[in-house]
Amino acid sequence: MDFTAIRQNIEKHIDLSEEEFSYFTSLLKRRIAPKKKLLLQAGQSCTTFSFVNSGVLRAYYQDDSGKESTVMFALKDWWITDMYCFVNGLPAMLNIETLADSEVLQISKADLDALVDKIPKFERFLRILMQNAYTREQLRVIDSLSRTAEDRYHIFIKKYPQVVQLVTQRQIASYLGITPEFLSTIRAKKANS
Amino acid sequence: MDFTAIRQNIEKHIDLSEEEFSYFTSLLKRRIAPKKKLLLQAGQSCTTFSFVNSGVLRAYYQDDSGKESTVMFALKDWWITDMYCFVNGLPAMLNIETLADSEVLQISKADLDALVDKIPKFERFLRILMQNAYTREQLRVIDSLSRTAEDRYHIFIKKYPQVVQLVTQRQIASYLGITPEFLSTIRAKKANS
């Protein structure tokens, strides 16, 4: 298994000895999936937290009418799960699918709980991860409250240019909370200006 | 100073000895403010994290045109700050105002950093706080993407009935991302059904 990326990801925030790191990696399970597979399905128990080693994933909510709302995209170096259901031990509300052939490194909730008890530095690591996730979502809320769909689209492509290359416009539309048709008109408008 | 509420708040998640707790409280500064005062103003440096001991606060973003978007309300037992700017040492983007006479207990960023180094249990406490904040915001994003304003209003009054008593409809509208006029028509509709 290739732990280069995950090691860098963690050591951006905490320092680990070789023993600590190899204990950590002993808890990881590698999982690969081809494009268009569900790694997590709404209703299933959500007991793993995944680090993206390669590929592209998308977490989305699907309402009763079938409409999808994209919660997040995850490229290499991102962590992804249905955090609400993961921490509360509830059945997943979200679906997580691969948008390309992907490889993830997964840790179970039980192992993660044991890890933070054994090595408190991981508690800090997770605190920082959660802090960043919180502030990112809060900024997204502010954008969704204060800006038009057109502005949000331009902010999105500026903030996540790599994602734009890898996902469909339908998926971007569902991240922005608009229809694919309306996103198309926004893009047409931009082209003529 | 009355530390009953903050002690309970923390001991919901971690256990502290008397020494640990009194070290923690030695870092707190009490601040009281009458209704309609700004505890934090956009542009100021944002170096404190506040626990609400009594009263009601509101954090909001104000765009260039003057339009306000409410990010959160905080009642007794809530923690509030402009987290993004607090953790990154940036000037505040948000304003935080009292909606009633209020008392908060504040800890500075420097003291909080020292605290988590000294007592790792606080790292866990903050991790849980951030986790809850993250999942709460994520649910809010999902609601804002997948539901109409009318649904979001009904969800809001069900989820935060105490808040509804204490804040104006204008403020609720700015939390939902709609105009006060439109919230009024939603309410009228509900009354006739």
Add this chain to the structure above:
DNA sequence: CGTCTATTTGAATGTACTCAAAAGCGGTGG
């Protein structure tokens, strides 16, 4: 009691959606 702000109501407008149909694009099998 008077003033100030919040809320309501209504008309006109704009932003975004629905539905339908056409055009584009990528992958697969013959």
Add this chain to the structure above:
DNA sequence: CCACCGCTTTTGAGTACATTCAAATAGACG
């Protein structure tokens, strides 16, 4: 290699949800 299939994107017409602006009414506070 290209023809076809399925899916995505575009385009357009009609509609619904939400905003703006203005004015009336109601509440809160000194």
